[in-house]
Amino acid sequence: MSTPASAAAPASRAAPRGASRMRWAIIWLAFAGLTINYLDRSSISVALPFMGEDIHLDKTQQGLILAAFFWSYDFCQLAAGWYVDKVGARRSFTIAAVWWSIFTMITAAVHSFWTLIGARLLLGAGESPAPATSAKVTATWFPQRERGLATGIWDSGSRVGAVIAIPIVTLIIHFAGWRTTFIIIGILGLAWAVGWWKAYRDPDKHRRVNAEELAYIREGGARIAADxxxxxxxxxxxxxxxxxxxxxxxxxxxxxxxxxxxxxxxxxxxxxxxxxxxxxxxxxxxxxxxxxxxxxxxxxxxxxxxxxxxxxxxxxxxxxxxxxxxxxxxxxxxxxxxxxxxxxxxxxxxxxxxxxxxxxxxxxxxxxxxxxxxxxxxxxxxxxxxxxxxxxxxxxxxxxxxxxxxxxxxxxxxxxxxxxxxxxxxxxxxxxxxxxxxxxxxxx
Structure with missing residues (x-):
């Protein structure tokens, strides 16, 4: 039986003086991605009453529309996790954000129950890699002694996105209508995708990570492919x-x-x-x-x-x-x-x-x-x-x-x-x- 590389490390060692802190910038960027991810999926809960009036949806149809997202989101999780491990966090998060942003904007063009069902199914598929990617980012960038707070930060994006959806979507609908809401939120996701693609690299390949931070991350049990x-x-x-x-x-x-x-x-x-x-x-x-x-x-x-x-x-x-x-x-x-x-x-x-x-x-x-x-x-x-x-x-x-x-x-x-x-x-x-x-x- 082989013995896998241990994720453990000396427990009490703090980051050395002079070490860069790029890992915290990365995790806050992941937090922003999860916030937008949940803002995109939650916005329909606020907009649906107005959408129902325009495209004539009864309560049963509205319930099916809300459920459609979770069917595709859930059943894509297995493939999503495998895909993230294969292509890496930089590519997987960027492609996912572009995908979900496009289908968020496409929601603005729906005109019937079935077109809205289709948009929600494809949105769910696109959002499925986000949690697994964030977990991989945390494993790659953080020593075990810092992994709990890093996880708490990115995971809280889901709560923040759901909470801010109510005032943001309500405000946009009030001034510009529900169709504009999905366009604006979709553009926000595309902007984040560009930022992630430019900013993210694994720590052993990132130009803003100095030798002290890299050594601290590795010695603390971060899961880096080279190790x-x-x-x-x-x-x-x-x-x-x-x-x-x-x-x-x-x-x-x-x-x-x-x-x-x-x-x-x-x-x-x-x-x-x-x-x-x-x-x-x-x-x-x-x-x-x-x-x-x-x-x-x-x-x-x-x-x-x-x-x-x-x-x-x-x-x-x-x-x-x-x-x-x-x-x-x-x-x-x-x-x-x-x-x-x-x-x-x-x-x-x-x-x-x-x-x-x-x-x-x-x-x-x-x-x-x-x-x-x-x-x-x-x-x-x-x-x-x-x-x-x-x-x-x-x-x-x-x-x-x-x-x-x-x-x-x-x-x-x-x-x-x-x-x-x-x-x-x-x-x-x-x-x-x-x-x-x-x-x-x-x-x-």
Missing amino acids: DDAEAAKLPWRRLFRYRTVLGMMFGFFCLNSVIYFFITFFPTYLVEERDFSLLKLGFFGMIPGICAVLSGWLGGWLADRAIRRGVPVTRVRKTIIVAGMAGGSVIILAVIVPQAWMALALLSLAYASLTFAGTGIWALPADVAPSSAHVASIGGIQNFASNFAGILTPIMVGYLADETGSFVLPLTIIGVIALVGALNYLFVIGKIEPLPVPRRAVG
Whole structure:
């Protein structure tokens, strides 16, 4: 059995004086890309009522249009992760951003239900490489002791993009109409793609990375192709599904997203129908859980990095962050039974924040467990593929049970229990957090 290159490193070493800090500029650029990515996908939720009037869409058609994105986005995850590992982060993120920006702008030209379905399906396919690419960028550019905060930064782009979509899209629609909205947002994505193509290189090829920073990144366990174990790099993609750790990551991430997708879909409806929020109150107070989620994601990453620098084993750090966060997400059960609206909002904010706290650990795992740098995005795509089934199933389950029972108590209790099951999965199913061992027969 071959021994893969370890992702671990001396835990307490800080970046040397004089080292460049290009890695932080790169991760903030990835954050901007994820923000635009989610702004593009979320904008239709705000624009759809106006689109429905112009092209005559009923509620059933609108629901199918919203779901269309997730079908293509989810089923492209497996190929997306493999593709990112094959062509690298520079090319994959640029091509993806150009693709999704073009189909965002094409949305401005739709004139029927079916043309809009087609645009959303192709948009979903184009956006699918973004998370796996960001995970690969983090693995390539950051030592293990800084990987948590870096993950929290890029992952928070999804929350920021969803939060800012409401005021930005509303403002553009007010002054210029919904068709102009998609053109403007699409142009923004193309501009980012140009910036990424010009700015990004791997750290060992980047002109703005000095020798001190490169040595710090490498010695800290960054997953750079030149440092890969030759046998581990040859492990076939399909073999990843034979590892208990990978299967546990798939199931656990599904559990996390089963709760998160409530906030992406039915959260506004819950506040209006169950807690009697007016449109004004919804617009103001409805942003609070999202803001808490962004800050909590950064906090989770910072705490994880601080613990690793102090010498706490990576397995203990990752599992503590993930298990505590998912257990905290289960307080969504209490949110539906407290008597006051402010209590419910506080508990929902705590639940969402806890889930993003866990998310920083979950998205750090592909870099921690990949047998080589050539498998980081593949594992990220695999776990994201499983997780996004929740985007298909959760809205259906919540909507059906809310209709059948006349309230959100039962469906939110169920997803709260799923969060607890996910916590137990990460605690007991997933073993030591380290690069997966590669038997010689697997690559021979």
